[in-house]
Amino acid sequence: MRVTLVLNGDARTLDVDTTERLCDTLRERLDLTATHVGCSEGVCGACTILLDDTPARACLALTVQCDGARVETLEGLTPADALSPAQQAFVQHGAVQCGFCTPGFLAVIEGLRRQGDAASWDEATLRRELSTVACRCTGYDGIVRAARAVLQPTP
Amino acid sequence: MSATDLPPRPAALRFVRGEGQYVADVRLPHMLHAFILRSPEAHAKLEAIDTDEAASMTGVRLLVTGTEIAAATAPQPIVWDLPGQRRAETRSLAHDRVRYVGEPVALIVADSERIARRAAARIRVRYGKLPAVTSAEAAEAPDSPRLYEDWPDNVVARANWLVGDVDAAFEHAAFVTDGVYISRRMAGLPLEARAVLAAPDAARNGLTVWTSTQAPHQVRAAVASCLRMPEHRVRVIAPDVGGAFGTKSCVYGEETLMAYAARKLRRPVRWIEDRHESFTSSVPGRDETVTLSLAFDAQGILLAMRGRVLLNKGAEPYAASIGSAWTGGMMLPGGYRVPALAIEALGVVTNTTPTGAFRGYGQPEVNFAVESAFDEAARRMQIDPAELRRRNLVRESEMPFQSTTGLVLDSGRYHALLDLALAKFGWDAARERTARERSGGTRSGVGLAFYVEATNMGPSPLCGMVGVRSGGFDVCQVRVEPSGQVSVFTGQTPMGQGVEAALAQLCAEELTLPIEDVVVIHGDTASCAYTGYSSGGSRGAGVGGSALIGAARKVKHKLLLLAAHLLDANAADLLLVQGGVQHRDDPTRRRSITDLAQAAYLAASLPAGMEAGLDERMAFDPPALGISYGVALCEVALCPDLIVRVRRILFAHDCGRQIRPDIVEGQIIGGIAQGLGTALYEQLLYEPDGTPRTTSLRDYDIPFAADMPPIELVHLETPSPFFPHGAKGVGESGVIPIPAAIANAVRDAQSSGDASLRLDTVPLIAGLLGGA
Amino acid sequence: MEPVYHAPGTLDEVLALLAIGRGEARILAGGQTLVPLLFRVEDEPHTLIDLRRIVPLRAIDATATQVALGAMVTLQAAELALRTSLPQVAAALRCVGTAPIRARATVGGTAALADPWAELVTCLHALDAELVLVAEGRERRVRAIDFFHGIRRTARQPDELLRQVVLPLPVPGERHAYHEFTVRESGGKARALAFARRRDGRTTLTLAGERLMPLRVDGTISAAQAALRHEDPSARALLLRVAGQALAMLDEETDPCA
Numbered sequence A: 001m002r003v004t005l006v007l008n009g010d011a012r013t014l015d016v017d018t019t020e021r022l023c024d025t026l027r028e029r030l031d032l033t034a035t036h037v038g039c040s041e042g043v044c045g046a047c048t049i050l051l052d053d054t055p056a057r058a059c060l061a062l063t064v065q066c067d068g069a070r071v072e073t074l075e076g077l078t079p080a081d082a083l084s085p086a087q088q089a090f091v092q093h094g095a096v097q098c099g100f101c102t103p104g105f106l107a108v109i110e111g112l113r114r115q116g117d118a119a120s121w122d123e124a125t126l127r128r129e130l131s132t133v134a135c136r137c138t139g140y141d142g143i144v145r146a147a148r149a150v151l152q153p154t155p
Numbered sequence B: 001m002s003a004t005d006l007p008p009r010p011a012a013l014r015f016v017r018g019e020g021q022y023v024a025d026v027r028l029p030h031m032l033h034a035f036i037l038r039s040p041e042a043h044a045k046l047e048a049i050d051t052d053e054a055a056s057m058t059g060v061r062l063l064v065t066g067t068e069i070a071a072a073t074a075p076q077p078i079v080w081d082l083p084g085q086r087r088a089e090t091r092s093l094a095h096d097r098v099r100y101v102g103e104p105v106a107l108i109v110a111d112s113e114r115i116a117r118r119a120a121a122r123i124r125v126r127y128g129k130l131p132a133v134t135s136a137e138a139a140e141a142p143d144s145p146r147l148y149e150d151w152p153d154n155v156v157a158r159a160n161w162l163v164g165d166v167d168a169a170f171e172h173a174a175f176v177t178d179g180v181y182i183s184r185r186m187a188g189l190p191l192e193a194r195a196v197l198a199a200p201d202a203a204r205n206g207l208t209v210w211t212s213t214q215a216p217h218q219v220r221a222a223v224a225s226c227l228r229m230p231e232h233r234v235r236v237i238a239p240d241v242g243g244a245f246g247t248k249s250c251v252y253g254e255e256t257l258m259a260y261a262a263r264k265l266r267r268p269v270r271w272i273e274d275r276h277e278s279f280t281s282s283v284p285g286r287d288e289t290v291t292l293s294l295a296f297d298a299q300g301i302l303l304a305m306r307g308r309v310l311l312n313k314g315a316e317p318y319a320a321s322i323g324s325a326w327t328g329g330m331m332l333p334g335g336y337r338v339p340a341l342a343i344e345a346l347g348v349v350t351n352t353t354p355t356g357a358f359r360g361y362g363q364p365e366v367n368f369a370v371e372s373a374f375d376e377a378a379r380r381m382q383i384d385p386a387e388l389r390r391r392n393l394v395r396e397s398e399m400p401f402q403s404t405t406g407l408v409l410d411s412g413r414y415h416a417l418l419d420l421a422l423a424k425f426g427w428d429a430a431r432e433r434t435a436r437e438r439s440g441g442t443r444s445g446v447g448l449a450f451y452v453e454a455t456n457m458g459p460s461p462l463c464g465m466v467g468v469r470s471g472g473f474d475v476c477q478v479r480v481e482p483s484g485q486v487s488v489f490t491g492q493t494p495m496g497q498g499v500e501a502a503l504a505q506l507c508a509e510e511l512t513l514p515i516e517d518v519v520v521i522h523g524d525t526a527s528c529a530y531t532g533y534s535s536g537g538s539r540g541a542g543v544g545g546s547a548l549i550g551a552a553r554k555v556k557h558k559l560l561l562l563a564a565h566l567l568d569a570n571a572a573d574l575l576l577v578q579g580g581v582q583h584r585d586d587p588t589r590r591r592s593i594t595d596l597a598q599a600a601y602l603a604a605s606l607p608a609g610m611e612a613g614l615d616e617r618m619a620f621d622p623p624a625l626g627i628s629y630g631v632a633l634c635e636v637a638l639c640p641d642l643i644v645r646v647r648r649i650l651f652a653h654d655c656g657r658q659i660r661p662d663i664v665e666g667q668i669i670g671g672i673a674q675g676l677g678t679a680l681y682e683q684l685l686y687e688p689d690g691t692p693r694t695t696s697l698r699d700y701d702i703p704f705a706a707d708m709p710p711i712e713l714v715h716l717e718t719p720s721p722f723f724p725h726g727a728k729g730v731g732e733s734g735v736i737p738i739p740a741a742i743a744n745a746v747r748d749a750q751s752s753g754d755a756s757l758r759l760d761t762v763p764l765i766a767g768l769l770g771g772a
Numbered sequence C: 001m002e003p004v005y006h007a008p009g010t011l012d013e014v015l016a017l018l019a020i021g022r023g024e025a026r027i028l029a030g031g032q033t034l035v036p037l038l039f040r041v042e043d044e045p046h047t048l049i050d051l052r053r054i055v056p057l058r059a060i061d062a063t064a065t066q067v068a069l070g071a072m073v074t075l076q077a078a079e080l081a082l083r084t085s086l087p088q089v090a091a092a093l094r095c096v097g098t099a100p101i102r103a104r105a106t107v108g109g110t111a112a113l114a115d116p117w118a119e120l121v122t123c124l125h126a127l128d129a130e131l132v133l134v135a136e137g138r139e140r141r142v143r144a145i146d147f148f149h150g151i152r153r154t155a156r157q158p159d160e161l162l163r164q165v166v167l168p169l170p171v172p173g174e175r176h177a178y179h180e181f182t183v184r185e186s187g188g189k190a191r192a193l194a195f196a197r198r199r200d201g202r203t204t205l206t207l208a209g210e211r212l213m214p215l216r217v218d219g220t221i222s223a224a225q226a227a228l229r230h231e232d233p234s235a236r237a238l239l240l241r242v243a244g245q246a247l248a249m250l251d252e253e254t255d256p257c258a
C-alpha cells in the first residue's frame, strides 16, 4: 500500500504492508528509533507520538490509517544541536533513568503544551494528565517537576 | 550539592534526544526474525510436534524443536547452586515435557516477525495433559503432582539457621506473635522487555550476542557452555538497557536459542519479547510465604524468632535457584538483636513460570513479615510501634555487629535515624490526628517499617560458601589516553540507575579532572573488564566504584612518579591538583595530565623500570557487605471509591556516602513506586489448572504519576568502613519497607473497623476487597 | 496473507464489501483493539475496511429527546458532546483508558466489541439505548438489551455495520449516577461498574464487571444481591459496593443529571 505522511515536517511517500503499525514503519522502515515499543497494546505509552498535533499510540495505528496525516516523533521535536526546553528540563530535574519512557513523555508534554490549558493546573490534574505514560524507573517525581517547569514556567 | 547543580548524566543527554540504543534499535544487514512458540499447557507430555506446514511456508528459514536442541546443546547453567540442590537438565526448548504455560516449545526464524508468527500458528503440537500444581503450599504436600520424576519430592533446596535455645525462649516469653505473611508473585516489568540479537562474528570465528541484560559475562558463559564453544569466541554486548530490576539478571534460554540459530543460518537473528509473552517468559519475583513467630519479654525485648521462608520457584530450579529465599532467611533478623533463632528457607517447584530476581530479592518479603509482627506485638503490649523498634535495634556503639544469621551490620546510626524520621514526619501528632479522624468515622492511620538492605554484593568467599557460581569481585580499568582524557572500562552494566555517571564522577574526583574528560565504557565483554557478578545486588557504585578508585589511585601513583622524574623532584613533594601534578611549594613546577600522558606514551624518557603507557586495572573484592538501612513512614486513608489512598510517605535512609545524590534520590523514589505497587495491587495470579490470569499490561496494574503520594526524603550519611569511598548500595532500599509500612498504616486505619479483613497478604487488594 | 485494505468513501461501498466479505472482512474503526490483534496474528481477516473516510459516521445529532452518535464518533468527542445533556455518561467515558486512547477509540468499535467492562456498554444498557445496524438493502434498530448477547457477543450479523447508537435524553426529574471501581487512582480497567437511573419514580441499577455483562435490576441493594448470587464472593462484594456507591450518589444534593 502506498501512503503519504507528513513526517516531522517532510512529506514522505512510502510503500507499506497493510498490517504494518506506525511504530514499525518508523522504527524498522525509517530507522527512527526514538519511538519505543514497550507493550504493543496501548498501555505503556512509550510509543506515543504526535498525530495531527494530538498524542497517539504508534503501536495502535496502522500506517495505512495515517495516510495524509502529520506525524511527529521525538526526532522531529529535537533541535539539531541543542536541547528543547522540555529536554533540558528532563535532564535537569532527574526525569530520566533508563530513558525508555522518555520519548513518550516528551510527546505527551508537547501535546499538552500545544493544547495550551495546562498553565493553571494543580498538582493532581497535572499528574492525572501525565498518567498516560508509564515509567518503571523514576517514581515520577522528576518527570512531574520537569513537566511543570515546561508547562507552568515561572517568569 | 542539590540535584540540579550536578553535571548532567551523559546518558540522560542522549536519552532525551531519543538517541538511546536498545537491542531492538540495532539493525544488521540480512537480519532474520524469530518467534517462539510457547506451551499453552501448564503440565503435559509433549507427544508430537508437526512442523511440516509451517516449515514449508514462504519466508520461513528455520524451525527448531526441543529434540534438536536437546541433542545439539548442553543444559542451561545454574548460577546459584546451594549444597544439596536438585538438578534439572533444562534446555532452551522443552522436550518430552512442558512444565509451565509459556515454556518455549519451538523456534521459528523467518524473513519477518509476522511470517514467523503466522508459521507458529500452523505448528501442531499434541499435548498429553498431566495434573498441575501452582502454589508452593500445594506442591509441598506429599500427594502433590511431581514435576521431576527423579526427585523424591518438589523441593529444590533448603537451608537452615539454628542459634540458641529457641524453645526455651518461647516458653518464657511474655508476648508471642504468630503469623503467615504472603507476598504474591509480581512482574519486574522493565519498560523495555527483553530482546536478543545474535550474529555470526567471522573475525572471532564465533558469535556476537546483543542482549538486554544485567550480566553480560554470565550470558557469555552460558551461551558458550550451551553451544559448547570456548568463551573467547563469544562476545556479548549489553547496549542501553531499558530497566531491569532483577528481571534481566539471569541468563535466559532465548540467548542460547538466538545464538544457535545465528550459527546455523550464518545470519543475524533477532528476537524481541512481546509484552504479552513477557508475563510468562521473563522471571517474576516474590511469591513467598513467610511463617514467623516472635517471642518478646515483658519489656518488649525480642527473645527469639522462628521463621520459615517458602519460595514458589516455578517450574525450574533455573538460574538463581532459591537465592531469594536464602537471602530472606539470612536477612530475617534485619537490624534487630535476636538472641535465638530457628529459620528454614526453601523453594519448591510448581507448574508456573520460574521465579527469579526482582528488586529486593527476598528482603521485602521478610521485612513485610517482621515489621508486621512488630506492629502486632506493639498493639498487644500497647506501646508505640516506634518505641518497640527502638528497644530492639542494634545500637551504634555495637557496630560492626554480627547478627544471629552471620550477617555483619557494618555501620549505622539506627536510633538516630529513626528519631530524626519520626520528628520530621510528625509521628506523634499524626497518630493523634488520625485517631481523632477515626473516631469521626474517617478510616485513616499511620504506619512505619524499619529495614536493612544488604548491598555491595560480593565477598567472593561468601559467594563460594553459599554456592553462587560467580566471583563477587569487580574489575575496573582506567586508561588515560595520550591526549590526557580518560576511558574507564567497567564490568558494571547501567540499566537506568546511572552507575556510569557515578563512576565518571569518582574517576574525575580521583584524578582531579573535569567530568567531561571521563568516558565510561560498559556492557561489552570484548572490551570491558571481566566481572562475574555484574550489576545486581546493589553493588554498582559500591563494588564497581571501589574497583575504579583502586585503579585510578594506581594511575595517580604513576602520574606522581612520572612527574617527579620529569620535574626532577621528589614524588613525596608533589600533589595532583586540577588536572596536573605540581610541586607543593612551587606551583609553577607543574606538568598537566596531558603532558604526563604524552610522556608516558612516547616513552622516550621514563624513570628506570617504569612501563610505558598509562593504563591501570584493579580487581576489588569487597571485604564484607555494606548494610544500608532506613525507615519508611506513611499515612493512609481507606476510601469508599478506592482501596487505599496513601496520603504521604516519608523515607529516611542511610546508604553511606552518596556519590551522586540525584541518583540516590532516583533509586529511592523509583523503589518506593515499585513498593507501592507491591503493597497495593501488583500480582500475577494463576487459575488452579496453571493457566496464567495475567498476560496483558491491561490487567497488570503498575503505578502511574497520579498514583504516587507526596514523598519526603531524609538522608543520613554514615560512611561504610569497608569501602574506600564509604558508599553502600541503595538500589533496593526504596522497595523493601514500603509494603510493611503501608500495611501497618492500613491496620492502624482499620483498628476500629472490620477485623475480618485479611491484611497479611500483599498486594492488599486481595484482603481489602474481601475474598480471594 | 496480508489482508486487502480498503478505505472507501461511501457507506454503500462499505456495505458492498461487507456483503462479499462473508465474515472474513473486518471493519477497522479506531483500531485501538483491532491493531494489537492483527499484530499478534490473533485475527487474520482477508479484508480490512477502514471507516475513516466515511464522514457521516462522525455525526452527532441531537434532538429534544435523544442524541444519536455516529459509529465513528470518538469517545473523546462523545464525552464532550454529552457533558451537558448526559453528564453521567460523559463522566463514564472520561474513565475509558487514557486520553490518547479516547482520542481514537470509537463509539461503534466499543459497542461492537461488547467488552463487559466497557463503560459505554454499561451506559447503553442502563439507558435503554438503541443501536442502528445496516447491511446492503436492510437496516434495523436493536435495543441495547437485545444487542449485547454476552461477553464479546452481539446481535450483529457479519455483513452488518453498526451505524449509530441512539441515547434517550433524560425526562424532567430523571436522575443518573455512574460509579466504577479501579484499583488505581489513575484508572485502568474497571473491575466493577454501576449505573443508577431514576425515571418516573422508578430506580434501576445496571451492574457490570470484569467478567459480567451488564445486568439490570431494581434499584436496591437487595435486588442486586439476589441477582448476583452466582458470582464469586469477591466479585460480588465489589459489585455490591459499587452499586451502593452509585445509589448513594443518586440521592446526593446536586442533581447529577442537571
Ligand SMILES: Cc1cc2nc3c(=O)[nH]c(=O)nc-3n(C[C@H](O)[C@H](O)[C@H](O)COP(=O)(O)OP(=O)(O)OC[C@H]3O[C@@H](n4cnc5c(N)ncnc54)[C@H](O)[C@@H]3O)c2cc1C
Binding pocket: A041, A042, A043, A060, C026, C027, C028, C029, C030, C031, C032, C033, C034, C035, C071, C072, C095, C096, C097, C098, C101, C104, C105, C106, C107, C108, C109, C110, C111, C112, C113, C117, C118, C119, C120, C156, C160, C161, C162, C163, C188, C189, C190
Ligand atoms: C490501553 C487501552 C485502554 C482501554 N481502556 C478502555 C476502557 O477503560 N474502557 C473501554 O470501554 N474501553 C477501553 N479500551 C478499548 C477502546 O475503547 C477500544 O479499543 C474500543 O472500544 C474499540 O474501538 P475502536 O474504535 O478502537 O475499534 P477497533 O479496534 O477498530 O475495532 C474493534 C472491533 O469492532 C469492530 N468494529 C469497529 N467498528 C465497527 C462498526 N461500526 N460496526 C461493526 N463493527 C465494528 C471491528 O471490526 C473490531 O472487531 C482501551 C483500549 C486500550 C488500547
Ligand code: FES
Binding pocket: A036, A037, A038, A039, A040, A041, A042, A043, A044, A045, A046, A047, A048, A057, A058, A059, A060
Ligand atoms: S508500546 Fe504503544 S503504548 Fe506501549
Ligand code: FES
Binding pocket: A095, A096, A097, A098, A099, A100, A101, A102, A134, A135, A136, A137, A138, B191, B242, B243, B496
Ligand atoms: S526512565 Fe526507565 S521507564 Fe522511565
